[in-house]
Amino acid sequence: MKRLMNILKSCLVLLILTNGLKLTAQDATKIDPEHYKVAVDNEKVRVLRINYKPGEESKMHSHPEGVAVFLTDYKANMTGEDGKAMEMAGNAGDVVWVGPSKHQPKNIGNKPFEVIQIEMKNKPMAAGKKSLHLFELPEGVSEKQLNDFLKEMNQAISDEGYPGAGYHLYKITEKDDKYKYFMEGVWPDSETYDKIHNSASWKAMADKGKDMIEKIQANELYMKAEKVK
Known part of the structure; x- marks a missing residue:
């Protein structure tokens, strides 16, 4: 039950941070290659391997919608475009759906954490x-x-x-x-x-x-x- 609540809390935090954002930030792998590496890239998905040591912080960047798979326990601050930070924490094995996002993560835990993020490419866009x-x-x-x-x-x-x-x-x-x-x-x-x-x-x-x-x-x-x- 505790693990389920952590996953739900993480989902809620990510939804709040991504709600209504206009994605103008740069690609994470271009602006912060130290923490974001491309593992797979094809016409349908891009898969990122993400690593943060304790205390490390990224730069503001964006992601399309997709799935985050946490390989380790994690505790992080997620700063949104408005400058407000929200804390999220969970366990190794958590799988979280994330909407299009713009954020600046920081590892506030005392251990490194590692994430696999699967970014979707095949969602049709309603052209205005x-x-x-x-x-x-x-x-x-x-x-x-x-x-x-x-x-x-x-x-x-x-x-x-x-x-x-x-x-x-x-x-x-x-x-x-x-x-x-x-x-x-x-x-x-x-x-x-x-x-x-x-x-x-x-x-x-x-x-x-x-x-x-x-x-x-x-x-x-x-x-x-x-x-x-």
Whole structure:
């Protein structure tokens, strides 16, 4: 019963810390590689191995929804975006579902603790805003080159705390004398669209692909659309 109460308390703390947060913090593995290591990374999940020694503290970072598996007993302070810290504690073997979160953990126990965190990638996002691009590939730009660039761009967007947002490239299968490709930008809402496009990582990636994108934009059909509520 005591262990069950600890798990429930941990779930409650994590839900409070993640409720209503706008995820703009950086990827934990990029901002704090000392404590966060990638064990598995594929199209469906990313699995992190997390280690903290007594007294060690991270930097503010974000995670998508997923599952935390505690390999050791733990006692930690979880500081949210508002600066308020809440204590959570439990035992080795605890398995906790966590929503999208932005936090800064600190080990306040007298022993190291270790966690396996499984981050989900396959949750469909309800897009409130889309950008639509119809175009033909310009001379000097290949399908693979563009698709690889969009994957890098999407990773930068995910690292900003917005997994699911980003760009998708399609090849038009019906005969069309003008357009051969369709690119879709998917965004949660207009506010998030603006935040992503004003972020340093998005601007850096956009600058990296500037020449290629400008060639595409010269002859594309471009539209923005918002979901009808």
